[in-house]
Amino acid sequence: MKRGFTLVELAVVIIIIALLVAIALPQFMRMQEKAKLTEARLMLDSLKKAELSYYAKNDRFTRRWTDLNGWVDASAGGPIRSNRWWTITIPSASDTQAVLRAQRKSGVFSGRRVEFVVSNDGTVTEQGDFPGV
Numbered sequence: 001m002k003r004g005f006t007l008v009e010l011a012v013v014i015i016i017i018a019l020l021v022a023i024a025l026p027q028f029m030r031m032q033e034k035a036k037l038t039e040a041r042l043m044l045d046s047l048k049k050a051e052l053s054y055y056a057k058n059d060r061f062t063r064r065w066t067d068l069n070g071w072v073d074a075s076a077g078g079p080i081r082s083n084r085w086w087t088i089t090i091p092s093a094s095d096t097q098a099v100l101r102a103q104r105k106s107g108v109f110s111g112r113r114v115e116f117v118v119s120n121d122g123t124v125t126e127q128g129d130f131p132g133v
Contacts, residue, residue, distance in 0.1 A: 033109065037130055040086045040102035044116045047088065051098045051118055061098035061118070063090045096120050 050068040051061050062068065065081065081088050086102045093099070096119065103113040114128035 029108075033107075033130075036085050036104075036107075037114065039083075040088075040104075040114050041126075043083075043086065043088055044100050044102055044114065047090070047100050048116050048118050048124060051090075051093075051100065052122060055098075055120060060095045061093035061120075063093040063098075065090075 047068070054068060055061050082105075085105055085107065087105055089101045089103070091099050091101050098118045100116040100118065101113055102115075104110050109130065112129045114126065114130060117125040117127065119125075
Protein backbone atom coordinates (compact mmCIF):
# COMPACT_ATOMS: atom_id res chain seq x y z
CA MET A 1 0.00 0.00 0.00
CA LYS A 2 1.44 3.37 -1.06
CA ARG A 3 1.39 6.35 1.28
CA GLY A 4 1.40 10.04 0.41
CA PHE A 5 -0.41 12.45 -1.85
CA THR A 6 -0.61 12.39 -5.60
CA LEU A 7 0.46 15.35 -7.69
CA VAL A 8 -3.18 16.09 -8.58
CA GLU A 9 -4.19 16.21 -4.91
CA LEU A 10 -1.37 18.63 -4.12
CA ALA A 11 -2.31 20.81 -7.09
CA VAL A 12 -5.93 20.96 -5.92
CA VAL A 13 -4.85 22.01 -2.40
CA ILE A 14 -2.56 24.72 -3.80
CA ILE A 15 -5.35 26.04 -6.05
CA ILE A 16 -7.78 26.18 -3.11
CA ILE A 17 -5.25 28.05 -0.96
CA ALA A 18 -4.55 30.50 -3.81
CA LEU A 19 -8.29 31.19 -4.20
CA LEU A 20 -8.69 31.82 -0.47
CA VAL A 21 -5.75 34.24 -0.50
CA ALA A 22 -7.15 36.03 -3.56
CA ILE A 23 -10.45 36.51 -1.74
CA ALA A 24 -9.00 37.49 1.65
CA LEU A 25 -6.16 39.83 0.63
CA PRO A 26 -8.27 42.72 -0.78
CA GLN A 27 -10.48 42.66 2.32
CA PHE A 28 -7.39 42.69 4.55
CA MET A 29 -5.95 45.68 2.66
CA ARG A 30 -9.27 47.55 2.92
CA MET A 31 -9.41 46.96 6.68
CA GLN A 32 -5.81 48.13 7.02
CA GLU A 33 -6.67 51.39 5.21
CA LYS A 34 -9.69 51.90 7.45
CA ALA A 35 -7.45 51.53 10.51
CA LYS A 36 -5.01 54.12 9.13
CA LEU A 37 -7.87 56.50 8.35
CA THR A 38 -9.16 56.06 11.90
CA GLU A 39 -5.69 56.93 13.17
CA ALA A 40 -5.76 60.18 11.18
CA ARG A 41 -9.21 61.03 12.51
CA LEU A 42 -8.01 60.47 16.08
CA MET A 43 -5.02 62.77 15.56
CA LEU A 44 -7.30 65.43 14.04
CA ASP A 45 -9.75 65.02 16.91
CA SER A 46 -6.95 65.69 19.40
CA LEU A 47 -5.93 68.78 17.44
CA LYS A 48 -9.59 69.88 17.21
CA LYS A 49 -9.89 69.75 21.01
CA ALA A 50 -6.72 71.81 21.35
CA GLU A 51 -8.02 74.39 18.83
CA LEU A 52 -11.38 74.65 20.61
CA SER A 53 -9.66 75.10 23.97
CA TYR A 54 -7.42 77.76 22.47
CA TYR A 55 -10.48 79.47 20.95
CA ALA A 56 -12.31 79.47 24.28
CA LYS A 57 -9.49 81.48 25.83
CA ASN A 58 -8.43 83.70 22.91
CA ASP A 59 -11.63 84.15 20.82
CA ARG A 60 -9.79 83.05 17.69
CA PHE A 61 -8.22 79.94 16.20
CA THR A 62 -4.51 79.63 15.50
CA ARG A 63 -2.27 78.16 12.80
CA ARG A 64 0.81 78.17 15.03
CA TRP A 65 1.65 74.82 16.61
CA THR A 66 3.44 76.52 19.50
CA ASP A 67 0.17 78.20 20.54
CA LEU A 68 -1.37 74.75 21.03
CA ASN A 69 1.39 73.21 23.16
CA GLY A 70 -0.42 74.05 26.38
CA TRP A 71 -3.67 72.47 25.19
CA VAL A 72 -2.46 68.95 24.47
CA ASP A 73 -0.60 66.28 26.41
CA ALA A 74 2.75 67.85 27.29
CA SER A 75 4.41 64.43 27.63
CA ALA A 76 3.84 63.92 23.90
CA GLY A 77 5.78 67.10 23.13
CA GLY A 78 2.84 69.01 21.72
CA PRO A 79 0.40 68.14 18.95
CA ILE A 80 1.36 65.24 16.71
CA ARG A 81 2.43 66.77 13.40
CA SER A 82 3.41 63.63 11.57
CA ASN A 83 3.75 59.88 11.78
CA ARG A 84 4.64 57.12 9.34
CA TRP A 85 1.45 57.49 7.30
CA TRP A 86 0.15 61.03 7.83
CA THR A 87 1.26 64.65 7.84
CA ILE A 88 -0.94 66.86 10.01
CA THR A 89 -1.28 70.56 9.13
CA ILE A 90 -3.42 73.58 9.95
CA PRO A 91 -3.79 75.15 6.49
CA SER A 92 -6.05 77.98 7.65
CA ALA A 93 -7.36 79.53 10.83
CA SER A 94 -9.41 82.64 11.48
CA ASP A 95 -11.71 84.17 14.07
CA THR A 96 -14.56 81.89 13.01
CA GLN A 97 -13.07 78.59 11.86
CA ALA A 98 -9.96 76.42 11.53
CA VAL A 99 -9.17 73.81 8.91
CA LEU A 100 -7.21 70.81 10.19
CA ARG A 101 -5.78 68.46 7.56
CA ALA A 102 -4.25 64.99 7.59
CA GLN A 103 -2.58 64.15 4.28
CA ARG A 104 -1.46 60.64 3.43
CA LYS A 105 2.31 60.32 2.94
CA SER A 106 2.64 56.91 1.32
CA GLY A 107 0.82 53.79 0.27
CA VAL A 108 -2.06 53.26 -2.11
CA PHE A 109 -3.77 56.47 -1.03
CA SER A 110 -0.66 58.67 -1.08
CA GLY A 111 -1.60 62.35 -1.37
CA ARG A 112 -5.21 61.89 -0.34
CA ARG A 113 -6.47 63.85 2.63
CA VAL A 114 -9.06 64.09 5.35
CA GLU A 115 -9.99 67.48 6.82
CA PHE A 116 -11.89 68.72 9.83
CA VAL A 117 -13.41 72.20 9.51
CA VAL A 118 -13.93 73.42 13.08
CA SER A 119 -16.31 76.35 13.61
CA ASN A 120 -16.36 78.71 16.56
CA ASP A 121 -19.71 77.28 17.67
CA GLY A 122 -18.03 73.88 18.12
CA THR A 123 -19.43 72.18 15.02
CA VAL A 124 -17.06 70.02 13.01
CA THR A 125 -17.47 69.13 9.35
CA GLU A 126 -15.39 66.32 7.92
CA GLN A 127 -14.22 66.51 4.32
CA GLY A 128 -11.82 64.41 2.31
CA ASP A 129 -11.23 62.11 -0.58
CA PHE A 130 -11.41 58.59 0.86
CA PRO A 131 -14.49 57.16 -0.84
CA GLY A 132 -15.35 53.56 -0.07
CA VAL A 133 -12.81 53.10 2.71
